[in-house]
Amino acid sequence: MKKIIETIKNIWRIEDLRTRILITLLFVAIYRFGSFVVLPGIDPNALQQLQAQTSDGLMSLLNMFSGGAFSNASIFALGIMPYISASIVIQLLAVAVPYFQKMQREGESGRRKINQYTRWLTIAILLFQAPTYLINLKAQTAGAGAFLVGDGFWFMFSSTIILAAGSMFILWLGERITDKGIGNGVSLIIMIGIIARMPSAIIEELTSALYSADGGGLIKFLFEILALLAVMALAIILVKAVRRVPVQYAKRVEGGRTLGGARQYIPLKLFAANVMPIIFAQAIMFIPLVLAQLAGDGSSWFLSQFLDHTSVLYNIVFVFLIVAFTYFYTAITLNPVQMAEDMKRNNGFIPGIKPGKNTADFLDTVMTRLVFPGALFIALIAIMPAFAGLFGVKQNFAQFFGGTSLLILVGVVLDTIQQVESHLLVRHYDGLLNSGHVRARSGNVAAY
Numbered sequence: 001m002k003k004i005i006e007t008i009k010n011i012w013r014i015e016d017l018r019t020r021i022l023i024t025l026l027f028v029a030i031y032r033f034g035s036f037v038v039l040p041g042i043d044p045n046a047l048q049q050l051q052a053q054t055s056d057g058l059m060s061l062l063n064m065f066s067g068g069a070f071s072n073a074s075i076f077a078l079g080i081m082p083y084i085s086a087s088i089v090i091q092l093l094a095v096a097v098p099y100f101q102k103m104q105r106e107g108e109s110g111r112r113k114i115n116q117y118t119r120w121l122t123i124a125i126l127l128f129q130a131p132t133y134l135i136n137l138k139a140q141t142a143g144a145g146a147f148l149v150g151d152g153f154w155f156m157f158s159s160t161i162i163l164a165a166g167s168m169f170i171l172w173l174g175e176r177i178t179d180k181g182i183g184n185g186v187s188l189i190i191m192i193g194i195i196a197r198m199p200s201a202i203i204e205e206l207t208s209a210l211y212s213a214d215g216g217g218l219i220k221f222l223f224e225i226l227a228l229l230a231v232m233a234l235a236i237i238l239v240k241a242v243r244r245v246p247v248q249y250a251k252r253v254e255g256g257r258t259l260g261g262a263r264q265y266i267p268l269k270l271f272a273a274n275v276m277p278i279i280f281a282q283a284i285m286f287i288p289l290v291l292a293q294l295a296g297d298g299s300s301w302f303l304s305q306f307l308d309h310t311s312v313l314y315n316i317v318f319v320f321l322i323v324a325f326t327y328f329y330t331a332i333t334l335n336p337v338q339m340a341e342d343m344k345r346n347n348g349f350i351p352g353i354k355p356g357k358n359t360a361d362f363l364d365t366v367m368t369r370l371v372f373p374g375a376l377f378i379a380l381i382a383i384m385p386a387f388a389g390l391f392g393v394k395q396n397f398a399q400f401f402g403g404t405s406l407l408i409l410v411g412v413v414l415d416t417i418q419q420v421e422s423h424l425l426v427r428h429y430d431g432l433l434n435s436g437h438v439r440a441r442s443g444n445v446a447a448y
Helices: 002-013 015-034 048-053 057-065 081-096 098-104 108-140 153-180 185-210 217-240 276-285 287-295 301-307 312-333 336-345 357-382 384-390 403-426 435-443
Strands: 242-252 258-269
Touching (some): 015 185, 015 403, 081 098, 258 357, 276 312, 357 403
Antiparallel strands (some): 242 258
């Protein structure tokens, strides 16, 4: 406890870090405030049916990602997910379309162009999703008098613009957090939406346990908390696990001779893609929900399977998408050929492996062997809420029992802590974590 207090004092002493944290808190407060601002012309007292619709199933996940804004008919109801969907499409195009491949190789200018295309595609998705949301809102509040000014064309048009502008404003907040705050802004906003739902979920589960008919509900609740902590610990270990690949660096001396240098390590993470495959897979799983809304009927067996996150078919497809996106995201973020070229340019080599193509093949093999078990373990954690539901855990609390919520929460928290850690270590303060681990990471070849 004494070390934690001292670390907080050190954080406050660093002006730049203090400013970044305060800016982040300000933007988060703005985001949370907007989640309760109801669309103009909607009666918030007539949304009971919408809130009931988002209490379980896939709708509850969508509501959780928006921090409750979806069920509040808020100006932020569509959240950040349209941007995530657009990012998936653009990254797929970057693999399949030569024009986007060329932009990726153009460095900073190419990245700006890709970001611009992503924003335009986000707007296109929003202009499709916003009317769909309003149609669903109308269906859920039929007869309740929720539409105070009617539901004609002008209301649909203006509300579509407001919903689209709200999501783009959330994206702007995320980018400002990334630039002027601390951590990845988009991921942080998703995490804040998840955390906002946690207190009510825990209270609901505890209340259900206290009033359990069999009298053993409180003991069951304690076991649930222990299981939640165990799964969280497993997720932390998995996200932080690395495979250390030795690298020998050569030193040049006078006369052109080359001497062997100290052995260092390339840390290849067991789950290098972090939480992005989970977010991507979850975004794809929302497609059946949109189709069901457009059709106005989710009673068909196929759609009903995808609308129920505890169904066998849903979880099989979900696991497949997580594994596929893990390979895909790792492939586009870690390039073995580029790593091998950089290593060779810096007079480095892996002991026993020839520089160049052999090194690239070796790194590719190592990463492939790491990605598959890592993806399976993450997928197992991702479907834990389905197993929790089988043991009688309520839907809202089961979402934190594993799944997308826990993985995003763990990944973003660890990333944010490491951001703070780096600021502290640069100014020679002890960090939040064991300082030796961070210093060891900073001394190896992490740039690759």
